[in-house]
Amino acid sequence: MCAVQGSSAGREGLSNSRGECRTNTAARADVIILGAGASGLFCAREAAGRGLRVLLLERAAVPGRKLAVSGGGKANFTNRTVSPQDYYCCQGREFCGPALASFTPEDMLRLMRGWNLPVEERAHGQLFLTVPAQRLVQALVRDCRERGCRLLCDAPASGVRVADECFQVEAGGKLWHGKALVLALGSPAWPQVGGSGMGYRLAQSLGHTVIAPRPALAPLRLSADDAADAALLELAGVSLPVRISLPDMAYGNGAACGWDDDLLFTHEGLSGPAALKASLFWREGATLRVDFLPGQNVETLLDAPQAGRQSARALLSRHLPQRLADALLPAALARRKIAELSRSARRGIAAAVQARDLRPSGTAGLKKAEVCAGGVDTCEIDPHSMRSLLLPNLHIIGELLDVTGLLGGYNLHWAWASGMAAGRNILK
Structure with missing residues (x-):
C-alpha cells in the first residue's frame, strides 16, 4: 500500500492553487508543459481545448521526435485491447486503471479518423498508421496551435522552483511563470531521439521519489x-x-x-x-x-x-x-x-x-531500449488526474512515471491516456 505524506519541497508561496503569478503577461501561462512528446502534446491539446493558456516547452529543435520514428516510422499508436494487465508498475499495475478506462483504444481511433490518418491492424491487435508517423505529430501540433497553445522548441528547462503562487521555469534563456506545471519529459531510453534523465532530476527537485530506471523492451x-x-x-x-x-x-x-x-x-x-x-x-x-x-x-x-x-x-x-x-x-x-x-x-x-x-x-542498454522501467513513484501520484500528491498543481505523465507497457502499442497508449487525464484536470 502506498503511504504518501505532504512534502514541503518547493511549496513556499503556493498557498492558493488559483493564485495569479506576479509577472508580466508575456511570460505567464495557466499551465506550463515541459516536453512536446506524445504525452505532452496530448496534454497540451486537451488543456488548451478547455480554454487554459498553455505554454509547451520542448528542448529539441522539433516536437515529437520519438513519436515520429516509433513503430518503424509508422507509429504503433495503440492496441485493439488495452488493460492494466499489459503494464508493469512497481507499486501495482492497478494504478493504470482509471486513466486507461477514461481513454480507450476506440477513443484514439476516433481521433485518427478525425485527422484522416489511415490505420491498419497487425498481429496481436497492434494498430499502426499506414502513413508516416510524422503525420500524427503534425496533426497533434496543428490541434494544439489551433486551440491557442504556445509551442516553443529549442527551450530546454534548466530548473524549476515555486514562488509567488506559481511555478517558475528557467528554459531557453527565459524565466516562465505558470499556475500549473506538467512534467512530460520522458526517460533516458533511446537517447538518439532525445531521451534524457532531465525529467527525473526535475521531479526529484520538487520532492518526488524516482524508482531507479532500467532499460526495457531491449534486446x-x-x-x-x-x-x-x-x-x-x-x-x-x-x-x-x-x-x-x-x-x-x-x-x-x-x-x-x-x-x-x-x-x-x-x-x-x-x-x-x-x-x-x-x-x-x-x-x-x-x-x-x-x-x-x-x-x-x-x-x-x-x-x-x-x-x-x-x-x-x-x-x-x-x-x-x-x-x-x-x-x-x-x-x-x-x-x-x-x-x-x-x-x-x-x-x-x-x-x-x-x-x-x-x-x-x-x-543491450539504454541506447537500444525503446523505454525505461522505473521512474517517478506512482504512490505519489493521483491515478485519476496524474496530479502530484506532494505539490499542488503539479502533474507528471507519460514515460516519466513508473509505468511501462509491453511491446505492441501499450506505451504510446499510456502516453495518450495519462496526458488526457492530466489535461482534463489541470487547475480544476
Whole structure:
C-alpha cells in the first residue's frame, strides 16, 4: 500500500492553487508543459481545448521526435485491447486503471479518423498508421496551435522552483511563470531521439521519489563464456515464432509470465518481439525458458511410427531452421536413428527444443531500449488526474512515471491516456 505524506519541497508561496503569478503577461501561462512528446502534446491539446493558456516547452529543435520514428516510422499508436494487465508498475499495475478506462483504444481511433490518418491492424491487435508517423505529430501540433497553445522548441528547462503562487521555469534563456506545471519529459531510453534523465532530476527537485530506471523492451545479451549459450550466438539472422517465459515469475493473476511471438537471434544474443517483451520483466540472473516449437509436442513427433528410421536431426529440420536444430540437439543424439533412442534420450531432445533454459548476461542498454522501467513513484501520484500528491498543481505523465507497457502499442497508449487525464484536470 502506498503511504504518501505532504512534502514541503518547493511549496513556499503556493498557498492558493488559483493564485495569479506576479509577472508580466508575456511570460505567464495557466499551465506550463515541459516536453512536446506524445504525452505532452496530448496534454497540451486537451488543456488548451478547455480554454487554459498553455505554454509547451520542448528542448529539441522539433516536437515529437520519438513519436515520429516509433513503430518503424509508422507509429504503433495503440492496441485493439488495452488493460492494466499489459503494464508493469512497481507499486501495482492497478494504478493504470482509471486513466486507461477514461481513454480507450476506440477513443484514439476516433481521433485518427478525425485527422484522416489511415490505420491498419497487425498481429496481436497492434494498430499502426499506414502513413508516416510524422503525420500524427503534425496533426497533434496543428490541434494544439489551433486551440491557442504556445509551442516553443529549442527551450530546454534548466530548473524549476515555486514562488509567488506559481511555478517558475528557467528554459531557453527565459524565466516562465505558470499556475500549473506538467512534467512530460520522458526517460533516458533511446537517447538518439532525445531521451534524457532531465525529467527525473526535475521531479526529484520538487520532492518526488524516482524508482531507479532500467532499460526495457531491449534486446537481451547472451554470454560467449557459457558453452550452452555460445552456440546460439552463431545463429545471427535466424528468426522464428517461439513461446518465451520467465519460469520463476508470475504475471497477472498468478499466470506464468510468458508470451508467444517472434524471436530473432543476433550476434549479441536475442531480439525480436518475444525477447523485447521478456526484457520488461527479466532481472539479472533470472532464467529464460524458450519453446522453439510452440503448439507442437516433440515427444509425439519422435514417437510417430514413421519417424523411427529417421535421425532426430532430419526430423526436426522439417520444423525448425537447420542451423537452430543443430545448435539445440545434443551432438551424440542428433544423427542416430530415432528408433534407437531410449525414452530418456527422447525426453532430453524434447526438453532441448521445448524447454531450453537461457541465462542472459544483461540487456543491450539504454541506447537500444525503446523505454525505461522505473521512474517517478506512482504512490505519489493521483491515478485519476496524474496530479502530484506532494505539490499542488503539479502533474507528471507519460514515460516519466513508473509505468511501462509491453511491446505492441501499450506505451504510446499510456502516453495518450495519462496526458488526457492530466489535461482534463489541470487547475480544476
